[in-house]
Amino acid sequence: MTAAALKALSQANPNGFVLFVESENTDTAGHANDAASLMHSLWAIDDAVKVALDYQRGSPDTLVIVAGDHETGGLSATYAQKDLSSMSSSNRFYTGDAQLRMLGGITMSFKTAAGKLGKKPSGDALDALVAKHFPGFKLDPDLREMILTQKTLERNHTYAVQNILGRMVARQTGFYWGTGGHTGEPVLVGTAGPGADLFRGYQDNTDFGKNLHRLIEAR
Ligand SMILES: [Zn+2]
Structure with a gap:
């Protein structure tokens, strides 16, 4: 799905695009406390990240960001x-x-x-x-x-x-x-490409969206 989306978006938008890819089940499996299902979902997002990094090799002006919006299940x-x-x-x-x-x-x-x-x-x-x-x-x-x-x-x-x-x-x-619900654990953010440094260090979660805005407005 990531490969198909990248193909369609890059063909239709020569001036750039934002693609959001989610492996939602990392949350659902967390609520269920289902470690095996979580493992499969992490493999799926790992595959998607590989596709994104492959795309980036051909289009080096691409920023790839891997993040979670929150932790689930402790x-x-x-x-x-x-x-x-x-x-x-x-x-x-x-x-x-x-x-x-x-x-x-x-x-x-x-x-x-x-x-x-x-x-x-x-x-x-x-x-x-x-x-x-x-x-x-x-x-x-x-x-x-x-x-x-x-x-x-x-x-x-x-x-x-x-x-x-x-x-x-x-x-x-x-x-x-620890729970069937969400937690306040900090989440890791990994970035590669132009603008990657904006996401370094310990940040408030609302800074994440502001950083994205800054990058899009700069174009
Ligand atoms: Zn949830």
Whole structure:
């Protein structure tokens, strides 16, 4: 889509253009606390950035900006206990390649899973879905009960089934989430090309739009 948009816009606008490309699911997956779905969305935006940087090589007067409008979910790649037998550090694992591979084996987004399970899933349907689409994952009895009795994980984790599946994945991968909502975490901005320096340093989020205005008005 990015390649097609660049082709159409550059042909129709010899004096320049602005193209906005969004991988929206980074937000939706954050709300769902769905690390595997997030990973796929990050790969998608990574592909789009590569297309933009390719275009820039042929048109060096292009500024490429990669940014997020906010963070969602308070994701932390951290650690977890292997089981509840001991609190000692020898009973811990930290997120790494093995855990990323587990995420890579997941074949369904939490959003789709929640839709498939519906309002009142049976225990059998839930177990079958987890076994088929979340290979290697075990739904602990407390989490399983929450889904079957339609409870939410916490007062700030209100995406019922999705946030609970997120906790299942967190316990076995160490990818924990702090909320089902947005956070105030600063976001990284990456830029390349003319005007890139305007986006350096720690800035207020409203400065971002002012910088864009300045660049467009300067033309
Ligand atoms: Zn959002």
